[in-house]
Amino acid sequence: MSCDAAGVVAALRSAAEVVEAHRDELVTLDREIGDGDHGENLKRGFTAVLSKLDNAGDTPGAVLKVVASTLISTVGGAAGPLYGTAFLRAAAKLGTEPELTASSVVDALAAALEGVVARGKAEVGDKTMVDALTPAVAAARDAAGSSVAEVLRAAADAAGKGAEDTVPLVARKGRASYLGERSAGHMDPGARSTALLLRAFADAAS
Amino acid sequence: MIGLVLVSHSAKLAEGLAELAGQMAPDVRILPAGGLLDGTLGTDFDAVSAALDRADAGDGVVLLYDLGSAKMTADLAVEMLGDPSRAAVVDAPFVEGAVAAAVAAQGGGDLDAVLTAAVSAGAPDEVVDAGTGTDFVLTNDIGLHARPAALLARTVAELDAKVTVRFGDKQADAASVLALMSLGARGGDTVAVSATGPDAAEALRRVHDLVARGFDE
Numbered sequence: 118m119s120c121d122a123a124g125v126v127a128a129l130r131s132a133a134e135v136v137e138a139h140r141d142e143l144v145t146l147d148r149e150i151g152d153g154d155h156g157e158n159l160k161r162g163f164t165a166v167l168s169k170l171d172n173a174g175d176t177p178g179a180v181l182k183v184v185a186s187t188l189i190s191t192v193g194g195a196a197g198p199l200y201g202t203a204f205l206r207a208a209a210k211l212g213t214e215p216e217l218t219a220s221s222v223v224d225a226l227a228a229a230l231e232g233v234v235a236r237g238k239a240e241v242g243d244k245t246m247v248d249a250l251t252p253a254v255a256a257a258r259d260a261a262g263s264s265v266a267e268v269l270r271a272a273a274d275a276a277g278k279g280a281e282d283t284v285p286l287v288a289r290k291g292r293a294s295y296l297g298e299r300s301a302g303h304m305d306p307g308a309r310s311t312a313l314l315l316r317a318f319a320d321a322a323s
Numbered sequence: 324m325i326g327l328v329l330v331s332h333s334a335k336l337a338e339g340l341a342e343l344a345g346q347m348a349p350d351v352r353i354l355p356a357g358g359l360l361d362g363t364l365g366t367d368f369d370a371v372s373a374a375l376d377r378a379d380a381g382d383g384v385v386l387l388y389d390l391g392s393a394k395m396t397a398d399l400a401v402e403m404l405g406d407p408s409r410a411a412v413v414d415a416p417f418v419e420g421a422v423a424a425a426v427a428a429q430g431g432g433d434l435d436a437v438l439t440a441a442v443s444a445g446a447p448d449e450v451v452d453a454g455t456g457t458d459f460v461l462t463n464d465i466g467l468h469a470r471p472a473a474l475l476a477r478t479v480a481e482l483d484a485k486v487t488v489r490f491g492d493k494q495a496d497a498a499s500v501l502a503l504m505s506l507g508a509r510g511g512d513t514v515a516v517s518a519t520g521p522d523a524a525e526a527l528r529r530v531h532d533l534v535a536r537g538f539d540e
Contacts, residue, residue: 189399193365198395201368236395292391 326378334358347473
């Protein structure tokens with residue numbers, strides 16, 4: 118893909134398709150340990166994002182800012198503010214640069230993680246999206262010397278592993294934390310959706 | 324005057340609390356922002372942002388929240404405002420904090436004063452020196468119930484005095500509506516009011532007038 122605004126828009130269109138395709142899986146995961154609305158909420162959010170992409174802006178940062186405000190307004194629950202914050206901070210980090218570079222993508226991912234942690238106050242091991250995003254940022258940083266596609270691939274691989282690793286964890290944040298020990302044995306839906314989005318971005322970039 | 328936004332997962336909860344707090348602070352803009360547009364439970368960012376705008380009379384807004392993601396939505400709405408001096412989210416008991424914040428705002432408190440009032444609504448009362456004291460017999464029917472308690476709190480809020488009300492073995496800081504209400508003093512009961520500070524005498528005089536007027540009932 119190109120690394121300008123058009124490339125980012127294309128990556129978001131594939132992300133919306135992935136969210137649509139995995140709606141039921143996310144609903145099922147969330148039903149196990151949450152309130153079962155994550156898949157539907159995220160699908161509603163990305164459907165709204167699709168309708169905004171045509172005139173979203175002419176820099177990657179401008180496009181991601183539109184994504185942020187759309188998700189904040191449409192996703193609801195904790196995922197709306199959290200994903201909204203992630204895209205908002207990434208957009209702010211990218212500023213008005215016309216094209217993504219490997220290092221700006223690393224910085225944007227790191228800013229997104231920082232925003233999510235500040236907003237949700239979750240740490241690694243709490244069984245949240247932070248468990249996918251934290252290793253993703255570390256892996257992206259290790260790949261910073263390569264290309265945008267390589268950075269995103271490394272991030273997606275690490276996020277996928279991070280999401281898998283949430284299965285045995287007992288949740289300490291969010292709705293699942295009310296279940297205590299019973300939250301163990303299920304993958305965290307937020308970590309899963311984070312891994313899915315990063316995979317979609319990586320696939321679009323390669 | 325500081326405005327309030329009550330962010331809740333439930334529209335009914337936010338509206339009910341706005342009604343309760345509003346009764347004690349008739350001039351304060353108290354905006355409920357609860358539930359989703361379709362009537363289900365959740366917090367709606369756009370609704371919170373709109374409430375934040377409407378609650379601001381120019382002096383700033385304090386946002387209170389019920390639980391979980393309501394705090395995130397409130398935080399995000401403040402962050403998107405881009406001016407941290409205009410609004411703040413307070414970590415306080417939702418009901419007690421909102422009532423205390425409303426009374427502090429009604430008394431002309433600034434952003435910091437309203438935040439402090441909300442936070443301290445959840446803290447235990449400190450024991451204070453007796454100071455100058457007088458006994459009063461409550462002549463109104465309902466005693467120190469919500470409206471009279473709010474009236475008393477507002478009356479002393481303007482003064483530089485620490486006023487304590489005792490009833491039986493319980494005591495309350497007269498600046499706290501909830502503490503006053505929790506005394507459970509009814510019409511005909513005798514309460515002991517004491518005050519310390521530069522305006523102590525004026526505080527007691529005003530309490531005397533208020534009790535003599537039967538809290539304007």
